[in-house]
Amino acid sequence: MSPRQLSARLAEVTALIRSRTGAPPQVAAILGSGLGGFAGRLERAVSIPYAELPGFPASGVAGHAGRLVLGDLAATGGPVRVVLMQGRVHGYEGWSAAEVAFGARVLCSLGVKALLVTNACGGVNPDFGPGTLVRITDHLNLTGQNALTGENDDAVGPRFPDMGAAYDPELGQLLEAAAAEAGVPLRRGIYAGVSGPSYETPAEIRMLRAMGADLVGMSTVHDVTAARHQGVPVAGLSVVTNPAAGLTRTALTHDDVQRVAARAAASLEAVLAAFLPRAAR
């Protein structure tokens, strides 16, 4: 990807999305593994497969390609316009960090007030059992990659963006208020982003814990870096699907991760439904 053309590429994709979806979105969310069901809550929704959006990375696996969904979310005080990414690609599939982050960039370029990133992750903090929902308060980017590597396009954002409030404290408060309203317990934690695709070794998890991580996963950090580059405030919400390696005797499988994510999806959706209208206004 030539960063020189980033602003032009974003302008092309957003123009195409606008031509197909009417009124612009007020707020955006990226739905992680097993958490895509929330898209079904949008009314008058228009969905666009990633493959129809030039430059948008799409997984080659049939049924997992993902789509952008734009529609109305019912809320007290009237509906809000929401744009969702249902599915995302990961660095371990071979995409560069900049490519991984392109979807988040498109959402931000549509003029949203806030971006919510969600993910399924492992619990490094031994208090965070499967099904725990966690407000991400900060992250450790341990992927060895950065979404801003390469020439900077000053029309998109600064060369050296501040990451001092990568996860916006006010949005974090709104997330906690939304969880309280939904009756869903919400913890706080620091997310360690790793490259995967192998899960961690017990020694790596001990290292992550010593570094201050509560959560570990293979997504999110590039999306957040790109959103902050564009000046869009971010909230992060994790679903813990498993105790991280070494914290349990059971071997980790992707099927288990997906199953727990699906089970926790109802709680996550309730929080999203309460949070997005608050963040949109």
Ligand code: HPA
């Ligand atoms: N490690 C990394 N990524 C993950 C995990 C994990 O334990 N669970 C879900 N995504």
